[in-house]
Amino acid sequence: MTFDLSDILASKRAHRSRLAALPIGEKLRLLDALRERTIALHVAAAQAGLRGRPPGDADPPEPAWNPGAPR
């Protein structure tokens, strides 16, 4: 299997451009989703005894869904 780094980088740039061109409302919802995922990951890690709370959260809120549920 061979990789063409320039093609890979071009693909990444194109993907970033598509994301940047999304309507702002959609981009802000993506931020909401990213933060929810970050919180869920930190809660799961804390429960597993791996790390502390995410920055900016003394008591992270309970996730609104079951972190173990398929996405």
Added chain:
Amino acid sequence: MLSIHRVIETLNEMEAEGIVEHYAIGGAVGATFYLEPVATLDVDVFVAFGASSGALVTLEPIYDYLRAQGALVEGEYIHVAGWPVQFLPPTGPLVEEALHDAIAVEVEGTAARVFTAEHLAAIALQTGRAKDKARLLHFVESGVLETERFQTIVNRHRLDEAWQRFAGQFLTDEA
């Protein structure tokens, strides 16, 4: 439920009720208005108070207003619609100018004031942490900056040397 849109609505309500003279979103959320969304842990909101507030800047009116609505204050953050929001008075001439020149952007029927891309990039240059350099590089690579406007801001706020160092480090070996 997390909602930056609701944070923006709350900011507009505060402005309408005179809690702040005006506000503008900066930081990573501000950058999102121009670039691809990148995970961030808080919302940075810069606020200006009216002249009648005097020389002493206090954020207590903001905290009191939001506490009255049930928001939780935690250190320098106040939680609004699930987001830790950090309210910041202007931290220097560049941010003062950014706040003054902030633009209004409509977000699904709600007006939001946000720093211009050029000011966000200049502030990132000035702040200079690793993540700020990454953000500045994103701005440069995205092509959203008005080059002349950005350079004017850099010159006006004496960031020329910082820009030369950044350009020398990150912009000289493009493929």
